[in-house]
Amino acid sequence: MVLLDYIPKNTFFHKLNTISKLVWLITVIVLAFLFNSIMYISIIFVFTLICLGVSRIPLDKIVQYFRILLLPLVFIVGYEALTYPNGRVVVALPYGINVSLDGILLGLTFAFRLLVMVFTSTIFTYTTPYNRVITLLFKLRIPYPIIFILLIALRYIPLLQRELTIIIDAQKSRGVELEKFHSLKQVLKMYIPVMMVVLINGLRRSQQLAMALTIRGFNPKTKWKPIDEECMKLQDYLFITLMMTILIIGVYLYIQGYGSRLW
Amino acid sequence: MECREATNSTLKENGEAIRIVNFTYKYPGAKEPALKNINLVVHEGEVLAIMGPNGAGKTTLCYAITGLLLHFFGGEYYGDIYVKGKSVFNTRLEELITDIGIVFQEYENQIIGSTVKDDVSFGPLNLGLSRDEVEVRVREALKAVNLLGFEHREVHTLSGGEKQRLAIAGVLAVKPKIIVLDEPFSQLDHKGRLEVISILEKLKRIGHTIILTEHRSEEVCKLADRVIVLYKGRVVLNGSTREVFSKINLLKRYGVKPLQVTELALNIACRVGAPIERLPIDTDEVVDFIIKLVNNGILKFASRKLKPHYTHYPKTERSTIIEVQNLHYTYPNGVKALNGVNLKVYEGEFLAIIGQNGSGKTTLIKHFNGLLKPTHGVVKVFGIDTRKCTVAQLSRIVGLVFQNPDYQLFTKSVRDEIVFSLKNMDLPRSEIESRVSKVLELTELKGYENVHPLLLSKSERQKLALASIIAMDPKIIVVDEPTTGQDYKGTLHILELLKKLNQQGKTIIIVTHDLNIVLKYAHRVVILHQGRIVLDGPPRDVFSKVSMLEKLALIPPQVVLVSYKLSRLLRKNNTSLTLEEVLNTLLDYRV
Structure with a gap:
């Protein structure tokens, strides 16, 4: 659960107001989508990498995400390289298949765009504690029942994860070979009992939860407000101004036709 | 203990916190009522313990008192329950919650926020209080359960005892005067139990009425002014803690563990024919009782070489079946759980x-069947390295x-x-x-x-x-x-x-x-x-x-503590482990 990935540190991004961070996130992603040019995208990508450094996200987390994304990235670049129509040919393969330079460039643009999105949202979640996100949702006037569902989900996900581990451990201890390779059918057959246990315990818990909510005065119609308030500081105003300026310049350049060509 | 009994009489002069009148309750579809003809008065400021075997109706009674029973389970009932004069069946739950709160046995299920402060503030925020007032209530509640400074801790990083205390704080923040706790100690270790006991004592001092269900007799004796025993839905014993725990045979019959110290005192009194005015219910009392008998020349404390506790302990050459060598284990989140364990487990x-x-x-035993593999070191089961085979x-x-x-x-x-x-x-x-x-x-x-x-x-x-x-x-x-x-x-x-x-x-x-x-x-x-x-x-x-x-x-168990205290007081050097052993060392040289 990404919202639970917050790591407390004392960096510039940690100190920023959530709204400032949201503005930054939107600016970077919008810019990444506006331009097609590999040069422009590379600049945005480098900027994202700098932000990653500033926010001191642990390297192993970045490597972990990168590893998950590697296959889709290679696929995107490869697919575009082979299917780009009428591009400049780099290598001609048999059966009329050509590897095109334009295709590679387009593929790289897509790849960088994906990485920018993943890394910026990583920075957002790693530097923002979940209650700040809740406060943000409240400020964005999201209705309380929805915020409440999120609150409960956040509370219960670690619990469910722990439960799932216990159940799977119990299954393994009863001789179920979970470590071996299985067909999808076998996997499903093995996980059905696990899910049943989770479900039954979940139902029992939900009844207790309903009682717990009652004794603590829960009412979906209450005018709920978060307990912590976040204030905007000078650096937030400056940062938002900077981001808005960059965004406006970006949009202006886009309208003028800059960065629309691949190279 | 004396002061507790003195307060018993003054408690009766206090107002009634709860009155249960001829209450019978049947779950929907059940053949037998879960509670039968319960009559009970709980006074303000009293600590009442409800004991009895599993299935006796303890939890049902807790739900009934808090008004949750009919609301969430339905079913039929006769009689009535009054909380601070209000019938729980004719009062809206929203009104009841500021009079009475409950901490469930599975207290984890009632923690709603992901951080300590979020959770404790949940109730007051629901009541529509101002932010300042909520802050005050959160601080008060956390102070009451000794969790100040934990505000921003995430719930899943707390220990069991801390979570239990957080659940209590969440209830306290709504400010009920009566608090019901369903088996508060069952999932805690000794340290956690002591912490919760001291918090409940504190709550009692500031005027809360506390009702708890519990199996652990030792803890009940530390806390409760009065004990009732439920058996098959009926109240079969009701009296001061001392009265109830002196009825050893009845307790055994109703599936409640009697206190070792009471059994010990009763045994000694019977064997030496000494009169006993008040049966002891904690270790100090029984030590006093024995010392008095020794000083009066009725008993003598004998120093004897004690036999090994287990005669059937396998004596033959035993083979090692599990061998743990320098085992270290660190969880993926960086928590070091084991730091160099060496252990041999022998057959039989x-x-x-x-x-x-x-x-x-638990981390250690999960290595025995390979659920966890050592971060460092070796675990061998029948000579096989657990890293080399599947669970x-x-x-x-x-x-x-x-x-x-x-x-x-x-x-x-x-x-x-x-x-x-x-x-x-x-x-x-x-x-x-x-x-x-x-x-x-x-x-x-x-x-x-x-x-x-x-x-x-x-x-x-x-x-x-x-x-x-x-x-x-x-x-x-x-x-x-x-x-x-x-x-x-x-x-x-x-x-x-x-x-x-x-x-x-x-x-x-x-x-x-x-x-x-x-x-x-x-x-x-x-x-x-x-x-x-x-x-x-x-x-x-x-x-x-x-x-x-x-x-x-x-x-250690009460008997061991008694024996330890006695041997120190009488400067003898042996610790008995069982009731029989204590009796043997005491009665051997009867005057």
């Missing part, structure tokens, strides 16, 4: 692993039973549950049949073959979890906390079963907080502390180191 022994929560007990392979040699049976039962019937393990072993059908019937017989679950596991009682479910492991016929059976949530009789059943298996040649390893059962059943005790073994030896050696145990927050 009954080993108990004890230690506080978080000392690494499924090891599960045929090492059977591991987990703490909560609810996570281990997957199937639709008791029979299927046992067959489940056997099917994984690819056994022929005839072999499966014979094993199932053998195991059903052994665990006394015969006749329940087609019952759904969820319909069994807690102790039967625990037995079934054990049965499904026994069926696999492993040489080693490891059981994590076999007694959590079990009542007195349930605990005895399970331990007797393990003893029987041990006598049949199985090696038994248990992890437990209950030192009484360690003393009664184990051949050898290993104490873990901060991921290391700090003591390892037969119960007599380990339990005689009382001051060391206390440092590790492990409190």
Whole structure:
């Protein structure tokens, strides 16, 4: 659960107001989508990498995400390289298949765009504690029942994860070979009992939860407000101004036709 | 204790917090009422303990008092329950919550926020209070449960005791004057229990009325002004704590564990024919009682060489079946659970692993069947390195039973549950049949073959979890906390079963907080502390180191404490472990 990935540190991004961070996130992603040019995208990508450094996200987390994304990235670049129509040919393969330079460039643009999105949202979640996100949702006037569902989900996900581990451990201890390779059918057959246990315990818990909510005065119609308030500081105003300026310049350049060509 | 009894009379002058009048309740679809004709008055400022075996109706009574019962379960009722003069059946729940709050047995389920402050502020925010007022209430509630400074901690990083205290704080923040706690100690270690006891004492001092259900007699005696015993839905005993605990035979009949100190005092009084005005209910009282008899020349304390506690301890050359060498384990989140454990488990022994929560007990036993593989060091089972085989392979040699049976039962019937393990072993059908019937017989679950596991009682479910492991016929059976949530009789059943298996040649390893059962059943005790073994030896050696145990927050059974205190007072050097031993050393040289 990404919202639970917050790591407390004392960096510039940690100190920023959530709204400032949201503005930054939107600016970077919008810019990444506006331009097609590999040069422009590379600049945005480098900027994202700098932000990653500033926010001191642990390297192993970045490597972990990168590893998950590697296959889709290679696929995107490869697919575009082979299917780009009428591009400049780099290598001609048999059966009329050509590897095109334009295709590679387009593929790289897509790849960088994906990485920018993943890394910026990583920075957002790693530097923002979940209650700040809740406060943000409240400020964005999201209705309380929805915020409440999120609150409960956040509370219960670690619990469910722990439960799932216990159940799977119990299954393994009863001789179920979970470590071996299985067909999808076998996997499903093995996980059905696990899910049943989770479900039954979940139902029992939900009844207790309903009682717990009652004794603590829960009412979906209450005018709920978060307990912590976040204030905007000078650096937030400056940062938002900077981001808005960059965004406006970006949009202006886009309208003028800059960065629309691949190279 | 005297001051507590003095307060009893003044309590009666206080107002009534709760009055239950001829209350009978039946769950929807049930044949028998769960509560029968209950009449009870709880005074303001009183601490009332509700005791009784599992299924006696304790939790139902808690839900009834708090008004949750009809609202959430429906069913039929007669009679009435008044909280501060208001009938719970004619009052809206929103109005009741500022009078009475409840902490559930599974307290984790009632924590709603992901951080401590979020959780405690949930109630006050729902009441529509201003932010400043909410802050004040959060601070007050956290102060009451000694959690100030924990505001921004995430709930899943708290220990069991801390979570229990957080659940109490969440209820306190709504400011009810009456607090109901359903088995508050069942999932805590000794340290956690002491913390919660001191908090409840504090709440009592500031005028709260406290009602708690509990199996643990020692804790009840520390806290309660009055005890009622429920049995099959009826109140069978009702009186001051001392009155109720002096009725040892009745307590046993109703499945409540009597206090060792009371039994000891009663035994001594009978044997020497000394009159006894007030039966002692804690260790200091019984020590005073004995010292008085010694000083009056009625008793003499004898210094005798005590025999080893266990005569049937395997004496022959034993082979090592589990060997743990310099085991370190670090969880993926960086928590170091084990820091260099060295241990040999011998064939045929009954080993108990004890230690506080978080000392690494469960982590250690999960290495025995390969669920966890060492970060550093080696674990060998019958000479095989656990890193070189799967859990499924090891599960045929090492059977591991987990703490909560609810996570281990997957199937639709008791029979299927046992067959489940056997099917994984690819056994022929005839072999499966014979094993199932053998195991059903052994665990006394015969006749329940087609019952759904969820319909069994807690102790039967625990037995079934054990049965499904026994069926696999492993040489080693490891059981994590076999007694959590079990009542007195349930605990005895399970331990007797393990003893029987041990006598049949199985090696038994248990992890437990209950030192009484360690003393009664184990051949050898290993104490873990901060991921290391700090003591390892037969119960007599380990339990005689009382001051060391206390440092590790492990409190030995009452009899051991009494014997320890006596031997220090009388400058004799031996610690008796059982009631019989204490009696022997005391009565040997009767004047």
